[in-house]
Amino acid sequence: MYLQMARRMLFETDKRLLWKLFWNMGVKGMLSVEKFKRRLRRGDVFPPFLYVSIINSCNLRCQGCWVDVSAKQEIIRPEAFHRLVRQAQEMGNVFFGIVGGEPFMHPHLLDMLAEHPACYFQVFTNGQFITDDRAKRMRRLGNVTPLISVEGNEFVSDQRRGGKRVYSKTMQGLQNCLKNKLLTGVCTSVCQTNIDDLVTEKWIDRLIDMGVFYTWFHVYRPMGPTASPELCLTAEQQLQVRQFVVEMRAKKPIIIIDAYYDGEGKALCPAATGISHHINPWGDIEPCPIVQFTKESIHPDDDPRPLREKFLQSEFLRDFRHLARTTTRGCIVLERPDLLVELVEKHQARDSTARGTALMELKALHPRTSQYHPKEEIPEKNWLYRLAKRFWFNDFGVYDGYDHRQSAVALLGPDRVEHASNCS
Secondary structure, eight states: OOHHHHHHEEEEEOHHHHHIEEEEEEHHHHHHHHHHHHHHHTOOOSSSSEEEOOOOOOOOOOOOOOOOSSSOOBBBOOOHHHHHHHHTTTTTOOOEEEEEEEGGGTTTHHHHHHTTTTTTEEEOSTTOOOHHHHHHHHHOSSSEEEEEEEEEHHHHHHHHHHOOOOSHHHHHHHHHHHHTTTTOOOEEEEEETHHHHHHHHHHHHHHHTTTOOOEEEEEEEOOOOTGGGGGGGOOOHHHHHHHHHHHHTTTOSSOOOOOSSSSOOOOHHHHHHHEEEEOOOOOEESSSSOOOOEEEETTTTTTTHHHHHHHHTTTHHHHHHHHHHHSSSOHHHHOOHHHHHHHHHHHHHOSSSSSSSSHHHHHHHOOOOOOTTOOOOOSSSSSHHHHHHHSSSOOOOTTTTOHHHHHHHHOOOOHHHHHHHHHH
């Protein structure tokens, strides 16, 4: 498998892009995490990975989307984006996830990324605006990887994403990327309507045959004004996805990303550990994309402090991290939305949506399981993933000293937790 992966990288992509990935994302990305770990020991939290929603507009209307895609268009202006990236670089940051809405609807997207050749950008996209010319531009830049969302077959894609011919349009954008030898990824929000089609070895093999270099299986989260909770996976299906990822990592020449487990298979929340936070199109700083409440803004007109101080001094972000990590190793939004409501009200955090209904939506959520399944951990089989996570992606000790099993009992009930214990 390792030889196959090396062969793919040598013959299926541009060597300059590989160097950018190795140096910008690999070496400098690891150094940024090391700086983050040193800050943590001092009690300071500035995330080494920032996700930036640069626009709220989108051409699709996906089920469970929490973005105000139908509202008046809002974009992060180039000058604000450049200021954000440069101030983050002063803290050692080099990686930025670019999200939306649909990022390629931002009129200055690639021009903005071109200003920062020392950074690495992952663009989350539906792929439908990636023309051959745009793919060629990304290849020239060298420090941009498109992560294209595929949500099912032709029928399911239209149903899930609220459009017509969604699958074929997305696949055309994907082909434009692959034709131009970009390091391209495919992601899926796994739900009831696509788990049987896409969480399969056949789908992984197809991605490899097409030339896709990495994939990412998110678990569907029912958020926003049209949450569609019927699409949620059961606890057993979530474990099925985790088992599938671990197995495929050990046998297939494709990188498979996950953001919710360490190398031992223990659940974690990136926002609770502080490794990642989110900035929305209005410039508001949020704990994560689905926690749409804020007390700070990146814009100096709203808050003249430098970005460093806004993160390090934020009582709302600090208390969110503390609440999340002392409550569960999973997602507090899904497991204990009631506690998050109390936190928002305590800090009088502002609803950072255009629709102004985020608190009402949060109050209406019913608790459900997330990635935390005590005593059912599935460790990595691939030693490279396990080693990398041991140093650069784990809980960084923030969960130490908390009895999350008792939280699991309170949430899931003793029968479910006892079943998990017996399974171990």
